[in-house]
Amino acid sequence: MGALRLPALTSIFTSSSSPVRSPAAILPLKQRLRLPIRRPFSTAEKVVVQELGDGKGKVIDKEKDRVITPRSQDFNAWYLDVIANAELADYGPVRGTMVIRPYGYAIWEAIQEYMNVKFKETGHSNMYFPQFIPYSFIEKEASHVEGFSPELALVTVGGGKELEEKLVVRPTSETIVNHMFTQWIHSYRDLPLMINQWANVTRWEMRTKPFIRTLEFLWQEGHTAHATAEEAEKEAMQMIDIYTKFAYEQAAIPVIAGRKSRVETFAGASTTYTIEAMMGDGKALQAGTSHNLGQNFSRAFGTQSDFSFSIFLLTVVSTLTCAHLTGYMLPSTNTGTGVTLSTKARTYGKKSPCFCFCWDLGFACFASAGIWDLNLIPHGSQPTSLTHQATPLDENGQRKHVWQTSWAISTRFVGGIIMTHGDDAGLLLPPRLAPMQVVIVPIWKKDNEKTGVLTASSSVKETLQAAGIKVKIDDSDQRTPGWKFNYYEMKGVPLRIEIGPRDVSSGTVVISRRDVPGKQGKVFGISMEPSALGAYVKDKLNEVPHYDDWRSNIVDVYSYDELKEAIAQGKWARGPWSAGDEEELKVKEETGATLRCFPFEQPEGPKKCLMTGNSADEVAIFAKSY
Known part of the structure; x- marks a missing residue:
């Protein structure tokens, strides 16, 4: 069967690099909300069909695969499927808009x-x-x-x-x-x-x-x-x-x-x-x-900004003495006779060989008359030496723009999180950003096992909540444990805790990691003791996964032909670059790649521009992009 789609996302949102696919038929609401599960699993669903022979309705079992398109098969379709099935977003009534759902x-x-x-x-x-x-x-x-x-x-x-x-x-x-x-x-x-x-x-x-x-x-x-x-x-x-x-x-x-x-x-x-x-x-x-x-x-x-109450041209005031307040010097635009101010300012007089100026208990000291920038003077410093001399402004005496x-x-x-971490099973969320960091799935077969399992599950939940972990129990009995495993994998929940009757008896739990598939990611016998369990789970959630394989997709290139070949192979091309805007636009036109950046981390040694052959100080990275 075809992969389950979110029709409007497929039709409304299109990618410049992916073919536009015809929208899937809009499914009835009840059918659309059914769980999409990954290959090779499928769900048996009771479907009423009309038999052409006798005209009677007959109940039959019909296998319906609701799967996420494999990432390697169609990346754009996979991306839309994950958004739809993980219930991250839905379409808005205006083309190109979306409704961000609670998750x-x-x-x-x-x-x-x-x-x-x-x-x-x-x-x-x-x-x-x-x-x-x-x-x-x-x-x-x-x-x-x-x-x-x-x-x-x-x-x-x-x-x-x-x-x-x-x-x-x-x-x-x-x-x-x-x-x-x-x-x-x-x-x-x-x-x-x-x-x-x-x-x-x-x-x-x-x-x-x-x-x-x-x-x-x-x-x-x-x-x-x-x-x-x-x-x-x-x-x-x-x-x-x-x-x-x-x-x-x-x-x-x-x-x-x-x-x-x-x-x-x-x-x-x-x-x-x-x-x-x-x-x-x-x-x-x-x-x-x-x-x-x-x-x-x-x-x-x-x-x-009047950074220094604007521009100051100070002149000798022989009748005043330092550290003795005598009055105000009013704003003046005549720099030949006073100072240019935007507000009133207090002045202190001459103390050879410097001129002193005070504003709101801040002092400045100058070696000679001139145009000065008071912004560079320490605020509130009593002038005792020429160390408070400021830097001259330009001759125009203009106010400063910020x-x-x-x-x-x-x-x-x-x-970006979806496209970096997701896989064929669906969403994969980094623990520190996951809305639900842990899901607890209680497992029982007999009615007399249910109470003990649920009690233990609630206790584990309280332990994790006390440790500051975002946790949920799925104790519904409408779905099987296997169904729940697939569902929460698709939702990208980092850790799953399984608790069954044997676990209750042994006082332990089983923990599975979303980022490590299969048996390799499953650990048995983790103690339910609160301090031990809380520490173990927090430790696993703090293990931010590192993805190093991305570096293999970056290719060093030294000519334009090598750049074009790397881009054609879906790689990032890194090479010396000192060419101009025209050459950069040429790369975009001919390859579809853009200059993403000049990395802060640069290799040492002489370089020659891959496009012109001229000397280059930096390497640049080119890639196709979203």
Whole structure:
């Protein structure tokens, strides 16, 4: 029989690399909800059929295989089958949208829980910005609007009337964030400003795939503003490091972290950093990005700061003495006679050979009159020497625009988990993100065995819950233990505990690992004693699996012909690269592969560009991608 499909996912979501298959017939609800089990098993189902001979209804046994398409046979079909059968998502009424079901959303909640802790540990606060953005905001940053125009969803009518200005349904929030930053940042004391929001995003994708690329998706997006370029760069690198650690330690997904090429850089960013993950079919998935925006958006929106109360030109005030407050020096735009300030400032007078300036109990000391940047002076330092001398600003005396970053991961990560770990049996979840880490399956044959088995199962559940483990008992008697084994394997539950009458008598349990199939993954005789059992299960859940075979899919290449051959074989091609944008676009056009990143980890020694033969400082990775 054919594999069970989720019809709308097959028809609504299509992959650019997979043929579009005709949608399967829509099954009655009751039939669709039946358990799909892996080969070679099947279920015998009673089906009423109409016999043509005597016209009477006859009950017969009919074998119906409900299976997940083998991954090696059709990766795209397998992916859709897993999403449908594991009840991760369903289709939405609008083409290209999806409904994330409770089990799928619980994975996203686990990602949120981890990330929220990391964001707050690094000084970020959660907040929320409106979903609707004036179109004029998008137009302010030229490369930004050019990069996002094809994907924008616009609102032109509201309340039955045409809007004076069309609104953009949030594709990303850099523009509206900067609009608000201009109202919140007035002084260097307002920096750094570091926020994050959990929100939905709309991008009008033409080719969609559930969790990977949909019209609407969920994500977190961080936005920060800093006093210096160095601080912004440090922030951008810090966040890509957090994403990298999450991928390895929580999602058990090996990634390559690196810098995007100019062609692949986020629209409006100076630099984009990325983590690239290899999926089960060898394609790359951009799993998270961190952008150093430079001053591109702050200049477009006028997001400035009086970092040092702006520009100061200090002159000799011979009638004053240091450490003696005599009054205020008022704001002045005449740098020949005073200082340029945005607020009143207290002044201290001359103490040869330096000039002293005080603001809110902060002191600065200068060796001579001139234009200085007070932002670099230690706040609250009483001037005792010339060590507090600041760095001169430029001659124009302009206010400073802030330096910014933005960074994000999305529900795309859920798709990455499916495609990295899943197998022909279905979903396989990393323990730290699994909504259900352990399932307990009680097993009994006789009625007089049931009570003892269920009592022991409840005791084991309480033990594991006390240890902070997410656990469930499936004590229903409508399904056989074998059915339950297959069902929870398909759901990707990391550990299964089996408890039967013999286990009750011996005070032990049987534990099976989802990531180790067959008898090799089954361990007998694990003690039910609470401390021993809790420690054993936690230890197994903390064993994040490592997948090293992905490295064999990365091929070092030294010529364009070698690159093309590697891509044709479904490999990642890694080779020296110093060619320009035109050559990069040529690779994409001729091979379908894109430059994924320049990895942070680079080989030593001289290199020659695989395309031009010129000297190259870095190697780049090319691959087909989602």
